Amino acid sequence: MPADWWARDDLHRAADGRLIFAGKDVEALARAHDRPLFVYGAGRIRANLARLRGALEATGCAHRIHYAMKCNRFAPLLELLAAEGARGGAVGIDICSPDELDLALACGFRAADISFTGTSVANRDLDRLLAHPDLHINCDSLGQIRRIGERRPGRAIGIRVNPGFGTGYGDSARLTYAGARTTKFGIYREQWAEALDLAARHGLRITAIHFHVGCGYLSDQLDAWDQAVGAAAGFLADLPDATTVNVGGGLGVPHRAGDAPLDLARWSAIVARHFGGRQLTVAVEPGDYLVKDAGLLLLSVVGVERKRDTTFVAVDGGFNLHPEPAHYDLPCEPVACALREPDPARWQPVTVAGNINEALDLWAEDHRMPPLEEGDRIALINAGGYGSAMSSNHCMRGAFVEMLV
Numbered sequence: 448m449p450a451d452w453w454a455r456d457d458l459h460r461a462a463d464g465r466l467i468f469a470g471k472d473v474e475a476l477a478r479a480h481d482r483p484l485f486v487y488g489a490g491r492i493r494a495n496l497a498r499l500r501g502a503l504e505a506t507g508c509a510h511r512i513h514y515a516m517k518c519n520r521f522a523p524l525l526e527l528l529a530a531e532g533a534r535g536g537a538v539g540i541d542i543c544s545p546d547e548l549d550l551a552l553a554c555g556f557r558a559a560d561i562s563f564t565g566t567s568v569a570n571r572d573l574d575r576l577l578a579h580p581d582l583h584i585n586c587d588s589l590g591q592i593r594r595i596g597e598r599r600p601g602r603a604i605g606i607r608v609n610p611g612f613g614t615g616y617g618d619s620a621r622l623t624y625a626g627a628r629t630t631k632f633g634i635y636r637e638q639w640a641e642a643l644d645l646a647a648r649h650g651l652r653i654t655a656i657h658f659h660v661g662c663g664y665l666s667d668q669l670d671a672w673d674q675a676v677g678a679a680a681g682f683l684a685d686l687p688d689a690t691t692v693n694v695g696g697g698l699g700v701p702h703r704a705g706d707a708p709l710d711l712a713r714w715s716a717i718v719a720r721h722f723g724g725r726q727l728t729v730a731v732e733p734g735d736y737l738v739k740d741a742g743l744l745l746l747s748v749v750g751v752e753r754k755r756d757t758t759f760v761a762v763d764g765g766f767n768l769h770p771e772p773a774h775y776d777l778p779c780e781p782v783a784c785a786l787r788e789p790d791p792a793r794w795q796p797v798t799v800a801g802n803i804n805e806a807l808d809l810w811a812e813d814h815r816m817p818p819l820e821e822g823d824r825i826a827l828i829n830a831g832g833y834g835s836a837m838s839s840n841h842c843m844r845g846a847f848v849e850m851l852v
């Protein structure tokens with residue numbers, strides 16, 4: 448497997464081995480900030496958006512892309528996406544809390560281009576959301592339908608259904624939101640009659656179904672995704688007012704050497720087979736697919752030390768800055784920003800450890816890297832999604848800088 452399996456046009460090594468991202472020398476970016484730095488590439492985000500848009504065009508369906516804000520809420524990144532939408536690019540945003548709504552509006556999205564898909568929604572949340580008549584709300588529980596009906600009879604709503612099938616990166620159960628294990632997400636088939644009855648009782652018009660069945664799926668998971676889409680499509684039969692089907696997010700990016708990029712042609716063929724010719728708008732709600740591989744987290748090496756049979760590379764940022772690798776086993780591969788040894792055959796296995804007092808705070812174990820020294824910089828790839836957004840101030844080590852280049 449090539450050491451630089453992640454390399455592509457905008458992320459690669461120059462002839463002298465230095466890491467280049469979005470046309471910039473990554474180590475120079477890191478040295479300009481003496482603390483952990485998330486750097487996001489605008490060009491890569493636009494390229495990801497264009498690729499997905501192309502795949503949706505291939506379905507022949509009307510379509511929209513609603514970026515899932517929970518993935519990364521850095522304001523310049525949101526403004527970039529809002530500008531894409533304003534240019535007629537059918538780009539909206541999906542939010543999951545009232546504060547995210549305020550941020551989306553502040554970053555340039557109109558309420559009509561915003562959808563809400565949240566869970567465990569309090570009445571105080573609903574009151575803030577319902578103040579925006581153009582906001583589209585997907586309900587994921589019977590109680591949410593009832594409480595919206597009581598507050599705004601006659602309103603249009605969407606329903607997040609749980610088709611009972613799902614998938615996620617590497618078939619991971621933790622990343623699968625619908626399937627054998629009962630999850631909190633969406634309304635199940637067994638609840639469907641009651642959902643329809645509640646909506647009818649309050650005159651609510653169900654204009655959309657929504658399903659999001661897992662995170663990070665790649666081509667190997669597309670058969671399972673196809674099955675989930677088929678089961679979700681079955682709910683449409685009872686919805687004469689439906690204008691939109693939202694197929695959720697979950698489209699994955701390669702995380703490990705050996706992961707192939709998601710086959711978007713196969714993905715769009717599944718969408719076309721289930722929804723083509725139905726006069727529906729197909730909405731898709733990606734977070735990771737747009738921004739994950741467009742971000743690096745840059746850290747400094749604070750020490751290199753052999754303990755028993757392991758070489759530890761200690762760095763100045765821990766899992767609290769990007770909890771996904773620790774919680775979901777979605778690795779952010781550490782990459783040296785400059786090469787002291789160009790021949791990967793001579794690299795040695797190391798464990799890259801963060802600065803949090805938790806045993807699980809390891810970025811990588813048994814990971815081959817070139818020789819590193821105190822003061823060197825490393826980049827964690829695939830840090831653009833669920834990093835800064837999920838970060839915490841654990842051990843009061845939550846400080847970082849973000850930039851869009």
Ligand SMILES: Cc1ncc(COP(=O)(O)O)c(C=O)c1O
Binds near residue numbers: 661
């Ligand atoms: C309802 C919903 N939509 C979209 C997403 C975005 O998922 P991803 O970043 O995997 O595309 C999520 C993430 O959990 C979600 O819960």
